[in-house]
Amino acid sequence: SLNKLKIFFFFFCFMVSEVKDWRSLLLGVQRPQINPIAVFCSHIYKKNHDVTKTWKGKTEQLLRVDDHDFTMRPAFGGPAIPVGVDVQVESLDSISEVDMDFTMTLYLRHYWKDERLSFPSTTNKSMTFDGRLVKKIWVPDVFFVHSKRSFIHDTTTDNIMLRVFPDGHVLYSMRITVTAMCNMDFSRFPLDTQTCSLELESYAYTDEDLMLYWKNGNESLKTDEKISLSQFLIQKFHTTSRLAFYSSTGWYNRLYINFTLRRHIFFFLLQTYFPATLMVMLSWVSFWIDRRAVPARVSLGITTVLTMSTIITGVNASMPRVSYIKAVDIYLWVSFVFVFLSVLEYAAVNYLTTVQERKERKLRDKFPCTCGIPHSKTMMLDGNYSEADANSLAGYTRSQMVPEEEKQEKMVVHLTMSNESNSSRKRGLKGHVGLRIIQNSHAIDKYSRLIFPGTYIFFNLIYWSVFS
Numbered sequence: 111s112l113n114k115l116k117i118f119f120f121f122f123c124f125m126v127s128e129v130k131d132w133r134s135l136l137l138g139v140q141r142p143q144i145n146p147i148a149v150f151c152s153h154i155y156k157k158n159h160d161v162t163k164t165w166k167g168k169t170e171q172l173l174r175v176d177d178h179d180f181t182m183r184p185a186f187g188g189p190a191i192p193v194g195v196d197v198q199v200e201s202l203d204s205i206s207e208v209d210m211d212f213t214m215t216l217y218l219r220h221y222w223k224d225e226r227l228s229f230p231s232t233t234n235k236s237m238t239f240d241g242r243l244v245k246k247i248w249v250p251d252v253f254f255v256h257s258k259r260s261f262i263h264d265t266t267t268d269n270i271m272l273r274v275f276p277d278g279h280v281l282y283s284m285r286i287t288v289t290a291m292c293n294m295d296f297s298r299f300p301l302d303t304q305t306c307s308l309e310l311e312s313y314a315y316t317d318e319d320l321m322l323y324w325k326n327g328n329e330s331l332k333t334d335e336k337i338s339l340s341q342f343l344i345q346k347f348h349t350t351s352r353l354a355f356y357s358s359t360g361w362y363n364r365l366y367i368n369f370t371l372r373r374h375i376f377f378f379l380l381q382t383y384f385p386a387t388l389m390v391m392l393s394w395v396s397f398w399i400d401r402r403a404v405p406a407r408v409s410l411g412i413t414t415v416l417t418m419s420t421i422i423t424g425v426n427a428s429m430p431r432v433s434y435i436k437a438v439d440i441y442l443w444v445s446f447v448f449v450f451l452s453v454l455e456y457a458a459v460n461y462l463t464t465v466q467e468r469k470e471r472k473l474r475d476k477f478p479c480t481c482g483i484p485h486s487k488t489m490m491l492d493g494n495y496s497e498a499d500a501n502s503l504a505g506y507t508r509s510q511m512v513p514e515e516e517k518q519e520k521m522v523v524h525l526t527m528s529n530e531s532n533s534s535r536k537r538g539l540k541g542h543v544g545l546r547i548i549q550n551s552h553a554i555d556k557y558s559r560l561i562f563p564g565t566y567i568f569f570n571l572i573y574w575s576v577f578s
Contacts, residue, residue, distance in 0.1 A: 173227055173229060173274065174226070174229075175243075175246050175247060177226075178226040180226070180246065180247045180248045181248070182248070183248055183315065183319060183320065184222065184223065184224040184225065184226065184248065190315075190317060190318055190319055190320055190321040191222060191223075191319070191320055191321070192222065192321045192323060193220055193221065193222045193250045193252075193312075193320055193321065193322055193323075194220070194221035194222070194323055194324070194325030194330075195218070195219065195220055195221075195252070195310065195322060195323070195324060195325060195330065195365055196219050196221075196324070196325045196326060196330035196331070196332075197216050197217065197218055197219070197330065197331050197332070197367060198216060198217040198219075198331075198332040198333070198334075199214060199215075199216045199331070199332070199333045199334065199337065199347065199367075200215045200216055200217060200285075200334055201214070201215045201334065201337060202214050202337050202339060202344065202369070203215060203287070204339075205292075205304075205306075205339060205341070205342060205371065207294065207296070207299075207428070207429055207430060208428065208429065208430050209430075210291065210292055210293065210294050210430060211258055211289055211290060211291050211292055212289070212290060212292050212306050213287065213288070213289045214287070214288055214289075214290070214308060215285070215286070215287045216285075216286060216287075216288070216308075217283060217284070217285055217286075218252070218283070218284050218285075218286055218310075219281060219282065219283045219284075220249070220250050220252065220280075220281070220282040220283075221279070221280070221281055221282075221325055222250065222279075222280055222282075223277070223278050223279050223280070224247070224248065224278050224280055225278040226278070227247065227274050227278050227280060228276060228277055228278035229274075229276055230276065231276040234275075234276055235276075236273050236274060236275045236276070237273070237274050238271065238272070238273045238274075239271075239272045239273075239274070240267065240268070240270060240271065240272070241267070241268035241270030241271075241272070243272055244270055244272055244282070247272075249282055250282070250312060250315075250320065250322075251312055251313045251314050251315065252310050252311065252312055252313075252322070253310075253311060253312075253313045254288050254290055254308065254309065254310060255309035255310070255311050255354075255364065256290055256291040256309060257288050257289065257290045257291075258289045258290065258291060259288070259289040260286060260287065260288035260289065261286070261287060262284055262285065262286055263285045263286070263287065269284065269285035270282075270283070270284050271283040271284075288308065290306075290308050290309075292304065292306035292307070294306075296429065296430070296432055296434075296436050297434055297435070297436060297437070298436075298437045298577055299373075299429070299436045299437055299438055300373050300375060300377075300378040300382075300437070300438055301373070301375060301437055301577045301578060302373055302437075303345075303370060303371065303372045303373070304342075304370070304371045304373070305368060305369070305370050305371075306368070306369060306371070307366045307367065307368045307369075308366070308367040309364055309365070309366055309367075310322065310364065310365040310366075310367075311354060311362050311363065311364045311365070312362055312363065315362075316359065316360040316361055316362055317353065317360075317361050317362060317363050318360075320363070321363055322351070322363035322364070322365055323351065323363070323365075324349050324351060324365060327349070328348060328349055330349060331347055331348070331349050331367060333347050339371070340374075341373055341374055341377060342371040342372065342373055342374065343371065343372045343373075343374060344369060344370075344371060345369075345370040345371065345372055346369065346370050347367070347368070347369045348368050348369075349365065349366065349367060349368070350365075350366040350368060351363065351364065351365045351366065352364060352366075378438070382421065382425055382438060382441075382442070383441065385417075385421055386418065386421055386441065386442055386445040387445070387570075389414045389417050389418050389421070389445065389449060390414075390445050390448045390449055390566060392410070392414055393410070393411065393414040393448065393449045393452035393453075394452065394558075394559070394562055394563060395410060396410050396411060396452060396455075396456055397452075397455070397555045397558045397559045397562070398555075398559070401456075401459050401460065401463055401552050401555065402463075404460065407456045408453075408456070411449075411452055411453035411456060412453070414449045414452070415446075415449050415450060415453060418442070418445060418446045418449050419446070421442060422442045422443070422446065425438055425442065437577045440573070441573060444569055444573075448562065448565075448566055451562075452558075452562065455554060455555075455558050458554060459552045459554050459555060462552060462554070463552060
């Protein structure tokens, strides 16, 4: 050790000086008046050392810990002792929406003056100790309000530092990880901004005994520039303080570490909004499918409905069961309604098609033949076609008409196939009839192709303008 090395050095100096004296006697040489080595050793020995760097056997002998009762606060019975606080945030580990809490690792430092720990020093240098001395002196009893779990790191030893200055000023530092409650408002989730607070307060001493304050105002809070979260952008950290009142014990000074978080939206765009929008657009495909293709349209509608249900269930599984509607709920449920309405739209189309075919059968039963017209065939025309459209079919003759009350829905046109007509005329007329008369989609499908996309786009414009 250093002390053993010093003893050895002084013993060496002594031996060298004595050897030189005996050598002078044996050789008959007169001893010099000045011995350089002796002077040097004497100078080292007489040097005035700082008592803070000199071994005393026990630290308690220097700090006189045993001479005072440290169960009492400094200046007990007098005015409140001021205790300054500053914090350096090392990391913001996690934010949990389900548990509504956050986890933070920080360096918590306290500053106060205790004259019982003052000691003499010529150079005004401080002494630094670890956590073993903390149990023998008085330290502030600061705790975290609304904390769920917290601990002082103890690898490889307790992460506690105590620094004592000659005039009695004390710096007490700890490395702590704390999980505290954060009241979050999810009414705008996932387009929300959350503000959380970590609160510090003395547990036993009221404001009449201990005055907690931020040592340097807003400069008392420092953060690591590398702090980042996967789902949040940390906008700012700031400090506040106020008094907290308890009806049984009184008023206490409370310090707040406030930080504001803004959620990243891109993750939810990929996982929630885009899939929901694609499912709604996929449900519109059924409007272009033949109304007689029942399996295709029904399976498409059921698939989109079940997929939307899965998306809604997945989002709610990662959220707390709040009693109010969130912004994402509005979007997903409106999308679900659009998908569900597309299924109902085909149900209406299928029903009206069945009714239409039933009426056609009744009309065929009512007019079973076209007597007197050779090689005649009966075709049904939708009510969208006028008599002029039917008369424009050259080479064909029109027979009896439907009664006036059924004229808007159907017209029965008897087309006589003329033997004199050439084949090219027949083919051209056949293509015209297939294009103008035979219709594979219902009028509701035509309107739905415009109404559904237009309404959904209008909803998106309103939604993103309100919540973004």
